[in-house]
Amino acid sequence: MVRALILTGFGINCEEEFAAAYRMAGAEPTIVHLNQVLHGQVSIHDFDTLNFPGGFSFGDDLGSGVVLANKLRYRQTGANGRTLLDDIKQFIADGKFVLGICNGFQVLVKLGLLPNLSGEMTPEVTLTHNASGRYEDRWVTLRVNPKSHTPFLKGIDTLEVPVRHGEGRLVISDAAIQQRIETGGFNCLSYLDASGDGTDIYPFNPNGAALNCAGLTDPTGQVFGLMPHPEAFLSAYNHPDWARRRRQNPSATEEGEGLQIFKNIVEHIAHTRTAVASVTEFAIQK
Numbered sequence: 573m574v575r576a577l578i579l580t581g582f583g584i585n586c587e588e589e590f591a592a593a594y595r596m597a598g599a600e601p602t603i604v605h606l607n608q609v610l611h612g613q614v615s616i617h618d619f620d621t622l623n624f625p626g627g628f629s630f631g632d633d634l635g636s637g638v639v640l641a642n643k644l645r646y647r648q649t650g651a652n653g654r655t656l657l658d659d660i661k662q663f664i665a666d667g668k669f670v671l672g673i674c675n676g677f678q679v680l681v682k683l684g685l686l687p688n689l690s691g692e693m694t695p696e697v698t699l700t701h702n703a704s705g706r707y708e709d710r711w712v713t714l715r716v717n718p719k720s721h722t723p724f725l726k727g728i729d730t731l732e733v734p735v736r737h738g739e740g741r742l743v744i745s746d747a748a749i750q751q752r753i754e755t756g757g758f759n760c761l762s763y764l765d766a767s768g769d770g771t772d773i774y775p776f777n778p779n780g781a782a783l784n785c786a787g788l789t790d791p792t793g794q795v796f797g798l799m800p801h802p803e804a805f806l807s808a809y810n811h812p813d814w815a816r817r818r819r820q821n822p823s824a825t826e827e828g829e830g831l832q833i834f835k836n837i838v839e840h841i842a843h844t845r846t847a848v849a850s851v852t853e854f855a856i857q858k
């Protein structure tokens with residue numbers, strides 16, 4: 573069974589949707605208060621994926637995700653001076669996966685886990701207040717960057733998902749970093765307009781993000797974060813226009829488009845595990 577650790581506490585509020593997504597994708601989700609991890613009662617290393625849900629951690633004080641990111645970077649988890657960021661580094665080095673949605677994405681960016689071009693886990697870009705100056709709560713259409721190789725987005729071309737955030741505007745102040753993000757395809761998701769083109773025009777691009785970017789991966793593809801909420805589109809009936817969509821395509825699946833991201837990563841982990849097991853079995857037989 574693929575095991576997903578879902579963090580909560582301090583104002584995170586999307587952990588149940590996250591758990592439902594993993595459950596529907598065939599994994600075993602465990603929701604844990606961040607303090608249980610920081611106090612050593614739960615180890616992230618017992619899990620395959622580490623998940624940062626959306627919400628309003630620490631009331632968005634100092635900027636969304638900033639306080640939680642600092643807690644992960646500086647709060648020592650034991651007498652040996654280790655921090656949770658040290659454990660997350662190990663977790664990624666072990667080939668495991670990290671997913672952050674909305675406030676979770678903001679945490680990963682402020683922590684320097686995304687895009688992490690340098691490998692040093694220092695912040696390289698930021699997410700800040702929407703260009704509209706308002707909280708945006710609407711559905712958007714996204715396209716997956718064909719250059720992206722993250723298993724989370726395998727086989728997905730476009731998808732519709734809701735956004736609900738006040739600080740989703742990606743700002744890249746260094747031209748060299750922007751170029752490396754584009755060259756590597758780490759800007760893995762872009763906002764589309766009604767004709768299916770990437771756009772910086774409001775409200776299709778709800779926040780004015782650089783590169784029309786709704787999501788980033790790190791160079792390994794193991795760390796993925798996005799502003800929209802795929803975990804809020806698990807059933808076709810979550811879509812505001814579900815009735816018309818069903819009339820147009822009555823034989824379409826009843827699954828929501830967001831679920832595929834979770835199915836992808838669960839299948840990828842299960843498949844990798846089977847492949848490793850059969851190689852090991854082959855080596856033992858020899």
Ligand SMILES: NC(=O)CC[C@H](N)C(=O)O
Nearest residue numbers: 626627674675737738739
């Ligand atoms: N839904 C969310 O996770 C919102 C994130 C953050 N509080 C913001 O408003 O930008």
